[in-house]
Amino acid sequence: xxxxxxxxxxxxxxxxxxxxxxxxxxxxxxxxxxxxxxxxxxxxxxxxxxxxxxxxxxxxxxxxxxxxxxxxxxxxxxxxxxxxxxxxxxxxxxxxxxxxxxxxxxxxxxxxxxxxxxxxxxxxxxxxxxxxxxxxxxxxxxxxxxxxxxxxxxxxxxxxxxxxxxxxxxxxxxxxxxxxxxxxxxxxxxxxxxxxxxxxxxxxxxxxxxxxxxxxxxxxxxxxxxxxxxxxxxxxxxxxxxxxxxxxxxxxxxxxxxxxxxxxxxxxxxxxxxxxxxxxxxxxxxxxxxxxxxxxxxxxxxxxxxxxxxxxxxxxxxxxxxxxxxxxxxxxxxxxxxxxxxxxxxxxxxxxxxxxxxxxxxxxxxxxxxxxxxxxxxxxxxxxxxxxxxxxxxxxxxxxxxxxxxxxxx
Amino acid sequence: xxxxxxxxxxxxxxxxxxxxxxxxxxxxxxxxxxxxxxxxxxxxxxxxxxxxxxxxxxxxxxxxxxxxxxxxxxxxxxxxxxxxxxxxxxxxxxxxxxxxxxxxxxxxxxxxxxxxxxxxxxxxxxxxxxxxxxxxxxxxxxxxxxxxxxxxxxxxxxxxxxxxxxxxxxxxxxxxxxxxxxxxxxxxxxxxxxxxxxxxxxxxxxxxxxxxxxxxxxxxxxxxxxxxxxxxxxxxxxxxxxxxxxxxxxxxxxxxxxxxxxxxxxxxxxxxxxxxxxxxxxxxxxxxxxxxxxxxxxxxxxxxxxxxxxxxxxxxxxxxxxxxxxxxxxxxxxxxxxxxxxxxxxxxxxxxxxxxxxxxxxxxxxxxxxxxxxxxxxxxxxxxxxxxxxxxxxxxxxxxxxxxxxxxxx
Numbered sequence: 001x002x003x004x005x006x007x008x009x010x011x012x013x014x015x016x017x018x019x020x021x022x023x024x025x026x027x028x029x030x031x032x033x034x035x036x037x038x039x040x041x042x043x044x045x046x047x048x049x050x051x052x053x054x055x056x057x058x059x060x061x062x063x064x065x066x067x068x069x070x071x072x073x074x075x076x077x078x079x080x081x082x083x084x085x086x087x088x089x090x091x092x093x094x095x096x097x098x099x100x101x102x103x104x105x106x107x108x109x110x111x112x113x114x115x116x117x118x119x120x121x122x123x124x125x126x127x128x129x130x131x132x133x134x135x136x137x138x139x140x141x142x143x144x145x146x147x148x149x150x151x152x153x154x155x156x157x158x159x160x161x162x163x164x165x166x167x168x169x170x171x172x173x174x175x176x177x178x179x180x181x182x183x184x185x186x187x188x189x190x191x192x193x194x195x196x197x198x199x200x201x202x203x204x205x206x207x208x209x210x211x212x213x214x215x216x217x218x219x220x221x222x223x224x225x226x227x228x229x230x231x232x233x234x235x236x237x238x239x240x241x242x243x244x245x246x247x248x249x250x251x252x253x254x255x256x257x258x259x260x261x262x263x264x265x266x267x268x269x270x271x272x273x274x275x276x277x278x279x280x281x282x283x284x285x286x287x288x289x290x291x292x293x294x295x296x297x298x299x300x301x302x303x304x305x306x307x308x309x310x311x312x313x314x315x316x317x318x319x320x321x322x323x324x325x326x327x328x329x330x331x332x333x334x335x336x337x338x339x340x341x342x343x344x345x346x347x348x349x350x351x352x353x354x355x356x357x358x359x360x361x362x363x364x365x366x367x368x369x370x371x372x373x374x375x376x377x378x379x380x381x382x383x384x385x386x387x388x389x390x391x392x393x394x395x396x397x398x399x400x401x402x403x404x405x406x407x408x409x410x
Numbered sequence: 411x412x413x414x415x416x417x418x419x420x421x422x423x424x425x426x427x428x429x430x431x432x433x434x435x436x437x438x439x440x441x442x443x444x445x446x447x448x449x450x451x452x453x454x455x456x457x458x459x460x461x462x463x464x465x466x467x468x469x470x471x472x473x474x475x476x477x478x479x480x481x482x483x484x485x486x487x488x489x490x491x492x493x494x495x496x497x498x499x500x501x502x503x504x505x506x507x508x509x510x511x512x513x514x515x516x517x518x519x520x521x522x523x524x525x526x527x528x529x530x531x532x533x534x535x536x537x538x539x540x541x542x543x544x545x546x547x548x549x550x551x552x553x554x555x556x557x558x559x560x561x562x563x564x565x566x567x568x569x570x571x572x573x574x575x576x577x578x579x580x581x582x583x584x585x586x587x588x589x590x591x592x593x594x595x596x597x598x599x600x601x602x603x604x605x606x607x608x609x610x611x612x613x614x615x616x617x618x619x620x621x622x623x624x625x626x627x628x629x630x631x632x633x634x635x636x637x638x639x640x641x642x643x644x645x646x647x648x649x650x651x652x653x654x655x656x657x658x659x660x661x662x663x664x665x666x667x668x669x670x671x672x673x674x675x676x677x678x679x680x681x682x683x684x685x686x687x688x689x690x691x692x693x694x695x696x697x698x699x700x701x702x703x704x705x706x707x708x709x710x711x712x713x714x715x716x717x718x719x720x721x722x723x724x725x726x727x728x729x730x731x732x733x734x735x736x737x738x739x740x741x742x743x744x745x746x747x748x749x750x751x752x753x754x755x756x757x758x759x760x761x762x763x764x765x766x767x768x769x770x771x772x773x774x775x776x777x778x779x780x781x782x783x784x785x786x787x788x789x790x791x792x793x794x795x796x797x798x799x800x801x802x803x804x805x806x807x808x809x810x811x812x813x814x815x816x817x818x819x820x
Contacts, residue, residue, distance in 0.1 A: 006776040223764075250763035270766060287775070301774045308776050333776060343779050374740060401766040403740060406786050 008331030011309055015079045015327030018334060021305035022083045028291045028305070031090040031283050032076075032113050034069065035297025036098040037315050038062050040133070044166040044235070045196075047227035049299035049313050050096040060315040066105035068315075069296050070112040071322040076294045077116035079327075080304070086292075087120040088113055090283035093127040100130075103138050107145030109296075114146070124148055124282045126189075129177075132169035136180040143184040150181045151189040151220070151281070157210035158203040161196045164241070165224075166231075171210070178214040189218035189281065194252040196224050197232075197241040204252045205259065212263045217279035219265060220272050221256045223249045250399050257395060268352040270398050288347045298328070306335050338409075346405045350398075354381055354390030355408075364408040371397070376404050411502045412489045416537070421453075422480045424461075427491060428472045430502055435466035439494035440477070443501040444486060448494050449477035487539055510542050510558025511618055511689055512565055512668050513602045515583035516572070517554030519806075523578055524553045530576035531555060534568065541568060546603070548711050549793065551581060551805060556603055559585075561687075562668060581806050585668045589697065589715060590616040604713040607699040609750070615697040618664040621646070621690045624675070626683035628656045633678040641666035642695075642717060664689060665715070700724050700754070702732070703746040707796035711805055721747075725755035728808065735804035738762035743798050 039050045054062045091113055098106060106127060113119070126149040127142060139150065156162050157171045174190070181188045190211045194204050211219055226233050226243060235241040257267065265273040269288060274280040286293060295302040298318035301310045309332030312318050321328045335343060341361065348355035357365055368391060371377040376397035381390050397404055414426040427434075434440070434454055441448045455463040456473040467473045475491070490501040518527050528545075535541050542558040559565040565585060572578050589601040594611035601607050622643075624634055628650070635645070638660050646659040662671075667687065675683050700721050702712035712732070716724045725747025732745050738759055747755040767778055792799040 006774070006780060008776070225767075246762070246764040247760075253764070301776070303775070310774070310776075335776075335779075339779060339783075342782060343775060346779060346782055347775065376740075399764045399766055400740060400762065402782060402785065403762075403765045405782060406789065409782075409786070 006310065006331065006333070008309070008333040011327060011329040011332040013326045015075055015329055017079060017304060017307055020334065020336075021307045023305055025086065025292065025305055026084045028086075029089045029286050029289075030086040030117070031092065031286045031291065031293035032073075032088050032117070033283070033293055033295040033297075033300055033302075034091065034093040034098075034109055034113075035295065035300040036065070036093060036095040036101055037298050038065070038100050039095065039097045040100055041166070041168060042231075044164075044231040045193075045224060045226065047230045048096065051315060056315050060319040062101065064319070065101065065315070066108045068319045068322055069109050072296045072311075072328060073109070073112040073116050075322070075327060076296070080117070080294070083304075085118075087118040087123070089120045089123050090286055090293075091119075091123065091125040092281075092283040095128055097130045097133060098127045099133040099138065103141035103145060106142065106147075110146050119146070126151055126281065126283060128153060128191075130169060131173050131177045134177055134180070136183070139177075139180050139184040139186060143186055147186060149187040149189065149281075151191060151218075152177060152181075154190045154207075154211060155193045156196065156199070156203070157207040158199070161199045161203055161207070164196050164198055165193065174210065175214050178216060187218070187279065188214075188216050189220060190214070190216050192219060192221045192256070193224050194221055194256065195244045195249040197236070197243060199244065199252075201248075201251060201255060205255055208256050208259045212259065212265075217265070217275040218273070218281065219256075219260055220281075221253070221260075222271050223253070253399060254395070266352070267398070270350045270393070270401055285351070288351050290344060290347060306340060308333055308335060342405070342409045345408050349391055349393060349405060349408065350401055352392070354378075354392035357382070357389040357391060360391070360408060363410065367407045367410065371404060371407055376400055412487055412491065414487060421476050422478050424474050424476055425491075426457075426472070426474050427467070429467045429469055431469060431498070432493070433466055433468045434475065434491070434493075436463075440475075440491050441494045441497060442486070443490040443492055443498070445489070447479075449479055452476050452478050510540065510560060510588070511664060512559045512561055512585050512587055513556055514559075514565060514585040515546055515548065515551065515554050515581075515603070516543075516557050516569070517548065517551040517581045517583070519579040519581055521552045526576065527555065527572070527578055527580070530572050530578060531557070533576075534571060538568070540564065548583075549709065549795070551583070551711060551802075554581075558588075558602065561689075562672070583711070584714070586715065587618050587663075587665045587668060590692065592616075601715070604699055604715050605710040607713070607715055614694050616692045617695050617697060618689055618692045620662055620664050620667065620687040622660045622662050622667065622685060622687040624658045624660065624683055624685055625651070626656060626658070626679050628654045630679040630683060631656060631658070634658060634675065634683065637671075637674055637678055638662065641671060661690070662687075663693070663695060663717075698749045700728075701748050702728055703744075703748055703753075704732075704736075704798050704800070705743050705796045706746075707798075709795055712808060721749050722754050725749075729755045729757040731808055732804065733757040733759055735807050736798065736800055739798060740765075741797070 037050050039052055042052055091110065093106060110125065125147045127147055128151050131152050131154060154174050155165055155167050159171065162171060178188050192207055192211060226236055232241065236243055260273040265275050267273050268280050272281060272284060292304045293302060298311055298315045299313040301308065309329045311328040312321065312330040318328045344359060345355060368377060368382050372379045372382050375394055378392040378394050381392035383389060391408065393401060393404065411430055412425055412427050416424050418424050436451055436454050438451050439448055440451055453463050453476040454467060454473060455461050461474055492498040518524055531543050540560045543555040546556040547553050559568060569580060569582055572580060586604060591599045591601055591608055591612055592614040593608060594613050599608050626634060641662055643660040643662040646661055649657045651657055672685055675685055696718040697715055698718050698721050699713055699715050701708050712728060714724055729745045729747050736759055738761065740761060742761045743759040745757045746753045789799060792801050
């Protein structure tokens with residue numbers, strides 16, 4: 001079972017936003033997330049909102065999905081009509097496996113975004129992709145449709161690790177798909193997962209080195225989290241799989257950071273490394289910077305000006321609501337006061353640009369010195385040696401970021 | 411002489427007496443010799459078994475008297491009732507106050523229940539003269555009472571009654587006995603709580619001893635002897651009651667049986683053994699106080715008075731247990747067990763290396779924020795000792811679960 005949605009207020013049927021959402025909108029970037037809730041197989045560790053059946057009943061199917069998503073895009077256009085007009089600066093298609101849909105469907109959805117809100121010049125348009133569901137032709141079709149970037153779920157280069165993750169792709173394809181994507185004119189990112197049961201430190205090192213050998217300019221490395229309700233959680237509970245310790249994960253993070261840094265990629269967010277500023281995933285950065293985005297698709301989350309909402313999870317319920325002309329939102333919350341401050345710190349501190357100290361409460365600022373002394377925050381950044389004074393995580397701090405957030409919001 | 415009194419909702423206090431000398435008749439003015447309170451006898455009679463009013467009670471008779479008084483404390487068990495006009499010159503010997511032998515701390519799990527616990531103890535005290543208690547505070551557990559009991563059964567009953575009749579959730583600390591500590595300057599300190607154990611030069615420590623009678627099938631003699639020997643017992647005698655049933659008489663320190671002796675005895679004899687004991691006096695013993703230090707900081711709640719030979723075992727057990735109970739901190743935390751200034755056992759909680767959530771699923775920032783809010787909430791409930799955050803549960807587990815712990819080890 002995919003993760004439960006948060007608790008929240010009931011949103012209105014027309015999806016209208018409170019007036020507070022419009023405040024300061026012109027200063028925030030606007031992005032669109034497009035969720036594709038389909039995969040050919042479900043991986044054992046995955047708890048995302050995705051389905052392997054092509055036909056889900058009630059008008060929900062892979063074939064009609066683009067049509068349904070376009071309805072939500074239209075709805076979004078109507079709801080945001082009252083806000084200052086902003087072209088979309090980033091689009092991110094995630095899943096699921098977006099590339100199980102034909103490139104034509106992805107292109108139609110992107111066209112819908114373009115005709116509804118308009119794309120900003122130089123907008124970043126990313127899609128996630130499974131290394132075994134792309135071809136040189138499909139990648140070229142994506143580039144032609146306006147995609148600028150592709151993020152491959154490589155996860156690991158080691159067969160037994162991929163097998164534990166139940167990933168079906170052949171790691172030998174990775175250099176090829178990266179090359180094809182680049183030839184199609186797309187920027188490329190590789191996603192890696194560390195801390196899979198049975199993965200040794202050498203396995204992990206081999207994976208990072210394999211990713212770097214393709215010459216990519218962007219790598220995301222995420223620690224495996226075994227979510228309740230996944231097949232892997234059941235295997236762990238039955239003792240079939242041994243979870244790696246947090247120490248092991250910390251060691252692997254350090255290995256990745258060393259190797260990536262040595263190869264010229266710099267961290268810009270706790271789990272993301274890029275060669276240059278232009279190579280960063282700007283859509284991802286928008287999440288951490290508190291910008292606005294509209295999440296299209298079942299279970300997708302959106303944020304506009306302190307209002308966060310999330311859609312119904314099942315594609316069938318999603319399709320039914322949109323067909324009836326209703327907003328697919330299942331719940332929402334207006335984040336204000338202490339919660340808003342916690343979000344600002346929790347999101348902002350993860351970035352390499354750091355969190356300006358002036359954004360912190362007085363008591364939090366007094367905690368900064370202690371965190372510097374503990375080696376969690378960078379001392380030079382905290383005193384403003386380069387630019388404004390800010391809370392910037394050291395590497396140790398990146399691994400203990402949640403503790404830093406708690407200390408900075410007490 | 412008063413030997414019992416109960417409270418009747420309609421008639422007030424009903425006092426049960428035995429006439430030792432002289433006689434009592436209705437409408438007479440009487441005086442309670444200890445409190446000097448004078449009352450008029452409204453009714454006097456005998457119980458057969460329902461109360462039957464009579465014209466008086468003579469020497470040797472047992473009956474009840476009602477004065478219309480509402481306060482139970484006015485008729486104290488053991489007090490002498492006499493005629494106001496021609497009072498007796500001396501009060502009867504009465505009953506000697508029972509001396510509590512076993513002490514333990516009782517703390518409400520919810521700190522706001524403290525007044526309820528206090529009232530509950532006051533009420534229990536009315537018909538349980540053996541119960542003694544005084545307020546106590548613990549760094550770890552907050553406000554509570556140090557309660558003295560006659561023995562283990564009494565302890566069980568009091569705790570059970572408090573929980574059942576007054577609906578309280580209680581933490582009961584490990585029971586301990588009363589010690590007389592003679593210092594070098596010959597002054598004697600009575601210790602009912604390990605934290606009161608004096609430092610400095612100690613000449614002698616006396617602990618109460620009991621004479622225990624154990625009845626068991628003969629097959630288990632070996633197991634019982636082994637157990638009693640571990641508990642510093644001296645075999646006084648052994649008799650075969652029948653071919654396969656044996657009575658063993660031991661002298662044991664009370665401290666050694668207050669905790670889990672009976673459980674151990676039962677499990678070693680498949681439940682066949684029975685235990686009966688009387689406190690017979692006290693003996694000098696080689697006892698020391700073991701302190702537990704967290705990062706050099708002494709934690710009063712974990713101190714214990716143990717026999718010198720067992721100090722090491724206690725230290726190892728407690729430090730080991732705390733190591734598992736206290737969550738890892740951002741820094742290394744040594745846990746030491748010490749007798750005076752000498753450290754006898756040490757464990758180290760290694761510093762935590764990773765405390766960060768890798769990513770936000772599809773922009774589900776509400777979920778991550780709520781997780782952090784929960785963590786912060788959890789941190790508030792922790793006690794900070796020095797710089798170490800210790801969850802309340804760790805205290806409870808360390809103080810109360812020694813029983814289960816020892817069982818698990820077998």
